[in-house]
Amino acid sequence: MIEVAALETRAGAFALRDVSFSLPRGAWGIVLGSAGAGKTTLLETIAGVRPAAAGRVRLRGADVTDVPPERRGVGIVYQHALLFPHLTVEENVRYGAHDPEHAIALARRLGAGQLLGRGVRELSGGERQIVALARALAPRPDILLLDEPFAAVDPRGRTRLRRELRALQRELSLTVLHVTHDFGEAGTLGDLAILLDGGRMVQAAPPETLFRRPASAAAAEFLGAENVYAGSATPLEAGADDEAGTMRFRAGSLELVGVGETGAVAHAVIRGEDVVLAREHGGTSSARNVLEGVVAEVVRHGALARVTLEVGELPLVATVTAGSVSELGLLPGSRAVATIKATAVHLC
Amino acid sequence: MSSVAERGRGAHRVAAAGVVLGALLLLALLGLPIVVLLLxxxxxxxxxxxxxxxxxxxxWLTAQTATAATLVAGVLGTPLAYLLARDRMPAGALVGALLDLPLLIPHPVAGxxxxxxxxxxxxxxxxxxxLGLAVVGSRTGIVLAMxxxxxxxxxxxxxxxxxxVDERYESVARTLGDTPIRAAWRITRPLAGRGLVAAAVVMWARAVSEFGAIVILTYNPKVASVLSYDRFTGEGLDAALPVAAVLVILALVPLLVLRSLRAGTALGEPAR
Structure with a gap:
């Protein structure tokens, strides 16, 4: 279990501030944020290699804020692996292990068996990450901190390693805190996602909530929401089927019905995959938002396509399958109708 | 246009010739006295x-005292160098300035x-x-001056x-159970080893060549630099030349060692 309360850390001119979250034992936490957001600093502070300037770090229920890293029982894997270059792969894996045989077995399980006799400089980026992972797990920590560990691994190896690591995590009840830029990884692995921006924590929530209900427009844009509109909201007289917090949102000529927490709403966020496109109005849709527009652009990405619709003076991006684009005959200049459920319009 | 380009090329040639000539002049000023002395x-x-x-x-005395001084510097100076390198030295800037001071004052003044x-x-x-470690007129004095x-x-x-050496290697070692001292010993020492040996060689060479501070503290027993001065003032240039030439030859040894150390690949530099 990792608990962080009002954590503040300084790293030169950079400061990480106001970070608070709780990650239960055996859970997988994801740390998201742009470069310089403080992700690595957060991991280093939890590991104890960087002192906390304020706030507390609790591991397994015990306050470890002032405990040195060698007594925290935390493994860390850095983005660049940082294998000790003067040691062989086997010496690296055994470095902190109390049971060398267990360390070697672990390395074999992770696919580093044939690398053991080699020098660190002979390894590829992906191989280094695997060895670094084995080295971090060899002392049997119950908390593992991962700083973009799969970044240098090829896609096939990444899938295999992710699966193996997930299995190990479940088997050993490891609590994992994982920095990644891969939103897919965040969605498939994470129980809790922590979003950092400019040294501050923006939001900590289950990944689904983070992506569906980002705390701010900046968070929504970072998390890849295609449609973020600035405007204002007014309370709506709730219908029988409406969720609490249903509001009417206006941005220029665009009018939407969405859901948010009443208060200072300034933005509407719609993910592209929540926009359903048709050539003309369907009679039976229960969606609260039906918008007509003209197709401005169609960009295909493999099996998917981004269709930009001009609705009044504002663009609305829909993510649909490439097959749908062909079926509907969506070409630039053609007219289309977009329907969006009120619950898919997040007001923040 | 072409005349402008030609003028540009001409100016470039003159500048290049000036740089080469300046370099040759400096090399001659540095090399000529050594060559003549050796010849x-x-x-x-x-x-x-x-x-x-x-x-x-x-x-023999020079080699022994220079080695002793280097060993003392290694034992006492390496932890200090570590603290300064890792920004863990209280008042590090002041300590750095204090360390530079002996390099800047005239050596007889140091003596x-x-x-x-x-x-x-x-x-x-x-x-x-x-304690039996009299400084004046003794080997202790020579070691102290060096x-x-x-x-x-x-x-x-x-x-x-x-x-x-990337500090994060030590961070990883700490999470693997090492105390700060153990991590520095198992990781940073071997990774910085080549540089530490080079630092010791530079110090040894500088200690061997020291004269000003030693001559104030300990004229006798004579180290090689004091002997060459003694012969020069007592017996003239010709008598001092062989001693001086041997000192130059002796200086070539650390120079060659340094070259070979620098030729090796550096370990442990920050990953990019």
Missing amino acids: RGGLSGLAQLGADRELRSAL MALLLAFGRASPAGTALAQ LFVAAPLYVSAAREAIAR
Whole structure:
């Protein structure tokens, strides 16, 4: 279990501030944020290699804020692996292990068996990450901190390693805190996602909530929401089927019905995959938002396509399958109708 | 257009010729005295080594005291260099400035300062004499003078060598169970090893060549630099040349060692 309360850390001119979250034992936490957001600093502070300037770090229920890293029982894997270059792969894996045989077995399980006799400089980026992972797990920590560990691994190896690591995590009840830029990884692995921006924590929530209900427009844009509109909201007289917090949102000529927490709403966020496109109005849709527009652009990405619709003076991006684009005959200049459920319009 | 381009090329050629000429002039100023000295005294100096007992003894004393001073600097200076490299030294900027000071003051002045601090009349000198470590006119004095003028070079070079080792290696070692000292010993020491040896070689070479501070503290027993001065003032240039030439030849050894160390690949530099 990792608990962080009002954590503040300084790293030169950079400061990480106001970070608070709780990650239960055996859970997988994801740390998201742009470069310089403080992700690595957060991991280093939890590991104890960087002192906390304020706030507390609790591991397994015990306050470890002032405990040195060698007594925290935390493994860390850095983005660049940082294998000790003067040691062989086997010496690296055994470095902190109390049971060398267990360390070697672990390395074999992770696919580093044939690398053991080699020098660190002979390894590829992906191989280094695997060895670094084995080295971090060899002392049997119950908390593992991962700083973009799969970044240098090829896609096939990444899938295999992710699966193996997930299995190990479940088997050993490891609590994992994982920095990644891969939103897919965040969605498939994470129980809790922590979003950092400019040294501050923006939001900590289950990944689904983070992506569906980002705390701010900046968070929504970072998390890849295609449609973020600035405007204002007014309370709506709730219908029988409406969720609490249903509001009417206006941005220029665009009018939407969405859901948010009443208060200072300034933005509407719609993910592209929540926009359903048709050539003309369907009679039976229960969606609260039906918008007509003209197709401005169609960009295909493999099996998917981004269709930009001009609705009044504002663009609305829909993510649909490439097959749908062909079926509907969506070409630039053609007219289309977009329907969006009120619950898919997040007001923040 | 073409005349402008030609004028540009002409100016470039003149500038290049100026740079080459300046470099040759500087090299001649640096190299000529050494070459002449070696030509005049080199062979006779080497030949004299067999017969000149005083020269052999001075060289042996120089090597012993320079080695002792380097060892002391290694033991006391490496932890200091580590703390400075890792920004963990309280008042690090002040300590850095203090370390630079011996490099900037004239060496006879350094000798006088040492005499005042550790001479027979000083409390420290009296205490050391009672321990059998009299500073004036002794090997201890030579080692002390060498240490004073050359240890800052060791600390500075060792600090750079340690700073080149990515600190995160130690962080990883700490999470694997090492205490700070153990991590520095198992990780940073071997990774900075080549740089630490180079720092020791620089210090040793500087200690061997020291004259000004030593001559104030300890004229006798004579190290090689004092012997060459003694022969120059007592017997003239020709008598001093063989000793001086042997000292130059001796300086080539650390130079070659340094070259070979720098040719090796650096380990442990920050990953990119």
